[in-house]
Amino acid sequence: MPLVIFVDDSETALASTRMVTNSMPIEVKQYTEAQVALAEIKAGMTPDLIVTDLNMPVMNGFEFLEALRQVPSTQRTPCLMLTTETKAELKQQGKALGLTGWIVKPFNPAQLKQAITRVLRLPA
Amino acid sequence: MVILNSIEQLLTHIQDVQKDVIGLSTDSLLKISTFMEKNELEVDEEVAAALQYQDIISQQLNATIEAIDSIKLNINRFSHLYKSDEDLAVESMNKLHDKLNATLNEAKDKKDRFSGKFADNSEELDEIEFF
Numbered sequence: 001m002p003l004v005i006f007v008d009d010s011e012t013a014l015a016s017t018r019m020v021t022n023s024m025p026i027e028v029k030q031y032t033e034a035q036v037a038l039a040e041i042k043a044g045m046t047p048d049l050i051v052t053d054l055n056m057p058v059m060n061g062f063e064f065l066e067a068l069r070q071v072p073s074t075q076r077t078p079c080l081m082l083t084t085e086t087k088a089e090l091k092q093q094g095k096a097l098g099l100t101g102w103i104v105k106p107f108n109p110a111q112l113k114q115a116i117t118r119v120l121r122l123p124a
Numbered sequence: 125m126v127i128l129n130s131i132e133q134l135l136t137h138i139q140d141v142q143k144d145v146i147g148l149s150t151d152s153l154l155k156i157s158t159f160m161e162k163n164e165l166e167v168d169e170e171v172a173a174a175l176q177y178q179d180i181i182s183q184q185l186n187a188t189i190e191a192i193d194s195i196k197l198n199i200n201r202f203s204h205l206y207k208s209d210e211d212l213a214v215e216s217m218n219k220l221h222d223k224l225n226a227t228l229n230e231a232k233d234k235k236d237r238f239s240g241k242f243a244d245n246s247e248e249l250d251e252i253e254f255f
Contacts, residue, residue, distance in 0.1 A: 012150055013179040015157035019167045055183065055238070084180055084240035091253065101254040105240040106176035108169055115252050 001027045002048035002120050007034050007064065008082070009056040013105070017051070017082070020109040025122060034064035038071075046073050049119055051103075054083040054090070065097045078119045082107060128199050135192045142185045153178040183238040191231035198223045 004026045006017050014030045021028055029047075031037040035058055041047070050068065054061035061081055068074040078100040091102050100119060103112065117124060153175060160167065167175065202220045206213050236243055 008179075010179045010182060012153045012157070012182075013176065015154060015161075016167075016172060016175045016179070019157060019160060019175070020172060022161070023166075084183060084238045086240065086243050087237065091255075095255040099255055101252055103252045105179065106173040109167055109172040110169065111252050115254075118254075 001025055002122070003027045003029065003046070004049045004051065004116060004120075005037055005045075005047045006030045006051045006082075007037050007056070007061075008032065008053040010053070013053065013082075016107075017112070020107075020112055021116065024113060024116065026116065026120070034059040034061070034067075038064060038067050041068065041071055041074055047077060049116060050074070050077055050079045051082050051116075052079065054081055054085050062093060062097060065094070065099060069098060080115060080119070082112075128203055132196055132199055135196055139189050139192050142189050146182045146185050149178045149181060180238065180240055180242065184235060187234035187238060188231060191227050191234075194227045194230075195224060198227070 004021070006014055006028065007030075008014050008017075009032050011032060014032065018028065018030065029037075029045075031040075034052065034056055037050075038059070052061045052064055056064075059067070061083065065079055068077065068079065079098070080101045080103055081094050081099055082103045082105060084105045086104055094102060101115060103115065116122070157175065159165075198220055202216050205216045
């Protein structure tokens with residue numbers, strides 16, 4: 001099964017995504033700190049999709065994305081931003097960093113499932 | 125300066141209440157989500173949105189906690205300066221006024237930024253944007 005990692009400093013946000021994705025044919029790992037997820041990736045974890053929040057302490061979503069692009073195994077891994085931020089300039093910044101898509105919270109469960117299905121090319 | 129001390133204490137109390145609200149609402153939501161997962165309950169669109177309100181509430185409160193920290197810092201600087209040289213008080217008061225206004229504007233900007241789909245332009249945010 002494809003591995004999808006979710007990174008969000010909010011445990012409640014992670015619980016929401018977990019409830020939506022638990023019926024999908026994917027393996028899910030969740031992290032409240034981007035730097036911990038990054039360390040595991042550097043240690044050999046190879047996610048097929050990364051879904052991250054933007055505003056997080058220590059390492060924010062953009063810093064995480066930049067760091068991921070420095071790791072050979074995740075240089076081209078699709079990444080979705082799941083955030084409350086809606087500003088166009090932030091979306092442009094994400095796009096320039098190679099972000100695959102932008103999802104605004106609160107997310108619609110069906111749309112989140114569709115986005116994951118589409119990016120991972122899972123059977124609909 | 126007594127009035128500033130009182131304001132600082134009031135702000136600290138507001139921050140404490142906000143932190144308690146964040147903690148309690150997090151505990152509450154995690155208990156609900158644990159129950160739902162344990163009983164394999166499906167989440168529809170409305171329930172999913174309701175579950176995510178807590179995250180937005182926490183972000184909003186955290187932004188105001190940060191703003192209050194900034195206000196307290198500026199009040200403390202002003203109080204210190206005032207004690208050391210009363211002639212500088214008027215000039216310091218103007219600087220304090222400017223800094224408090226800047227903090228307020230930043231807090232208002234964060235309120236809008238962290239509102240997600242509850243922001244004014246929410247109608248444009250229904251679809252996931254792919255790049």
